[in-house]
Amino acid sequence: xxxxxxxxxxxxxxxxxxxxxxxxxxxxxxxxxxxxxxxxxxxxxxxxxxxxxxxxxxxxxxxxxxxxxxxxxxxxxxxxxxxxxxxxxxxxxxxxxxxxxxxxxxxxxxxx
Amino acid sequence: xxxxxxxxxxxxxxxxxxxxxxxxxxxxxxxxxxxxxxxxxxxxxxxxxxxxxxxxxxxxxxxxxxxxxxxxxxxxxxxxxxxxxxxxxxxxxxxxxxxxxxxxxxxxxxxxx
Numbered sequence: 546x547x548x549x550x551x552x553x554x555x556x557x558x559x560x561x562x563x564x565x566x567x568x569x570x571x572x573x574x575x576x577x578x579x580x581x582x583x584x585x586x587x588x589x590x591x592x593x594x595x596x597x598x599x600x601x602x603x604x605x606x607x608x609x610x611x612x613x614x615x616x617x618x619x620x621x622x623x624x625x626x627x628x629x630x631x632x633x634x635x636x637x638x639x640x641x642x643x644x645x646x647x648x649x650x651x652x653x654x655x656x657x
Numbered sequence: 658x659x660x661x662x663x664x665x666x667x668x669x670x671x672x673x674x675x676x677x678x679x680x681x682x683x684x685x686x687x688x689x690x691x692x693x694x695x696x697x698x699x700x701x702x703x704x705x706x707x708x709x710x711x712x713x714x715x716x717x718x719x720x721x722x723x724x725x726x727x728x729x730x731x732x733x734x735x736x737x738x739x740x741x742x743x744x745x746x747x748x749x750x751x752x753x754x755x756x757x758x759x760x761x762x763x764x765x766x767x768x769x770x
Contacts, residue, residue: 581759588661588747588761589700634699643688643707644715645759647699 547572551635551648558625559656566620566651568609568635576637578602578611578618579645583632592620592633630655660684663748663762670769676735678765680748686760687753689731691715691723694745694764703746706731707753738769 552567570576577596581589593602598613607622618635635648664679682689687708692700692715702715706725720742724732731750735742745766749759 586763588749588763589759590761591758594758643690643705643713644702645700647701649697649699 547576547637547639547646549635549637549646549648551633551651554632554650554652555654556651557654557656560627561624562655564620564622564625564629564653566633566635566653568618568620568648570616570618570635570637570646572616572637572639572646574639575613576639578609579636579638580607580609580618580620581634581636583634583650585631589634625653625655627655627657629653661748661750661760661762663746663765665765666763668765668767670735670738670767672739672769674735674738674769676738676767676769678733678735678746678748678767680731680733680762681729682731682748682750682760683729684750684752684760685728686750687728688751689725690749690751690759691721691731691733692747692749693717694747700747703733738767740769743767743769 548571579594580592582592583589593604595602595611601610609620632650634650636645661682689706691703704723706712722734747764748762
């Protein structure tokens with residue numbers, strides 16, 4: 546079945562460091578891929594998405610490229626801020642039903 | 658701003674109690690979801706409703722039921738709360754036509770003692 550695997554956290558970085566959070570997936574067909582972010586005390590919100598191979602999603606300085614050859618959708622940001630501290634979830638939708646398949650989430654801690 | 662509102666941020670209940678978690682959305686969305694969020698497990702779908710009075714079981718429906726009498730409101734019911742239902746509960750809604758972006762409430766942290 547479909548699945549999403551994320552790197553385990555927490556990931557702790559200093560402000561202005563480069564961020565990568567790894568996400569790989571297993572799916573049949575051509576899923577859509579998503580990154581959601583959950584700030585402390587809040588619900589999840591969509592950060593970015595990509596719907597086909599080689600698409601790059603971007604938002605708020607974050608980017609992720611849909612790599613079909615490596616079945617990956619890694620999240621990157623060139624210079625993180627303290628305000629980026631949150632839990633990040635990778636997810637996929639294969640379009641066949643209502644379900645999103647979720648990764649376990651990666652907690653990101655940015656120190657000033 | 659679009660909004661998904663969950664009735665309580667924190668809730669403490671006793672084992673065996675019947676518990677109601679309420680969720681209201683103001684976006685006229687057809688689809689609504691209840692998830693539970695546990696550390697290291699991500700989000701697990703409890704129930705999904707694709708329209709008024711329509712529901713489908715998700716991955717972990719045991720011990721839960723739902724009600725969707727009006728389009729804007731989706732209720733999660735714990736018939737007899739147990740300690741293993743202590744968790745963060747998240748409600749979400751989605752426009753069935755765009756079928757992708759979920760809008761989440763801020764969650765209810767339920768503790769069952």
